[in-house]
Amino acid sequence: MRSAAARTLHGLVAVMVLVGVGVEVVTAFTDGPGVAGTMAERLTRLFSYFTIQSNLLVGGTSALLALDPQRDGRVFRVLRLDGLLCIGVTGIVYHAVLAGLQELTPSGALANLLLHTTVAVVAVVAWLVVGPRPRADRATVLWSVAYPVAWLVWTFGRGAAVGWYPYPFLDVGEIGGTRAVVNALVVAVVFLLLAGVVAFVEHRLPPTPGAVRDGSGPVDRVGPADRGGAADPDGPAGDRGGAADPDGSVDAGAR
Template sequence: MPPQPYIAKTAPQAAWGPIALARLLHGVVALAAAGGIGLELSAAISGGPGIAPTHLERFVRLFSYFTIDSNLLVGGVCALLAFRPAHDGRLFRVLRLTAVLCIAVTGIVFHTVLTGLRELTPSGQLANFLLHTAAPVFAVLGWFLVGPRPRTGRGTIAWAVLLPLAWIVYTFVRGAFTGWYPYPFMDVGTLGLARAALNSAFVAAVFIVMAIGLRLLEKQLPAAPAG
């Protein structure tokens, strides 16, 4: 029997790699945001102590919270990235940076200023964890580990800061007519306009500094996802 030709064995391709990690991290963020928002929607529909009397006002107030808006944005962006981890585009670059910055600010402000201000039901505690801890931590971790990058330029930063600034303006304008503010540090009725505006300006400044910091950090990190 003639000898068989030697065929080198190749190692099987690893099932786990950068793309899989990217899908996992982005997927976790999308699920955390969706779960937390779903719980808050359920609470708004069912009503409860301290909740606005009409369904319309409940929904308006719910979606006036920066927490909800930032989780909606980061959840949508990360859901798309879970399917296409290297997704790109001029508009998408702005949305991605805005989402990471907004959710990071959400986590920072909550854990430094807002935590423990009210008692929560078990479902409220779960929603609180998903929206203020899980989504921010995994979103920032995902950006750091799997990007996508490079994506951040000066123009991207300029457009990315518009959404949070527009939210601040909306909050003060609506509050002037309704007397309701989503966060104590913005409550003009309690603090006065000057103090509330100063508090909001500080948060806006943190946002801008973080945007510049992410751009500088991105220059030092390798392109991602790789592979």
């Protein structure tokens, strides 16, 4: 039952991301040529938005969890945590700073609702209800910082080269370098605070069934049958002298 719920919730997140990003891609192809120059430039700008990238992170990892709710591994843990944290930052920053700054078409309003609000809410609900957790160990949290740092380097580097920034609060040409850097640091603090909240909550909620701790294997469910050497084949599976009966083992828009 829980596995079915996990597949459903994670799958729902993946589908919403697919629809939201799909609408934005179609818009990039159908907007007039004067909107952002060449098609290559329009697509580069689209996929430079933190909103789009954070949705792809949470949507991609959710799709993998829909296929295998217990999927694990160091790289996957980092990507999954980045997806959760970045979609959280996306929702917070959008509703605090960016909401209402652009006129939206009906399709743009749909994409905006999905990418800035609905995906974030459902992804967090999925994490709280079906996990998998705990996954936010210290190494995972530390490695998760690499992506937002790389995004800031790309944003400021490309902005300096072409004069375009994805968000007004990072636009060096409009607000100056000092203010843009301060704004970036504020967003970084929000990211780190959310990382702390996720780590705190994860280790105080009960582990989800089949959860894996610290990349070392399934949560320990050692019973009497797992201890010791070869058991008397005529004795109970729980004899500490040996291997248990194999049938008695635990089943394993605006952007």
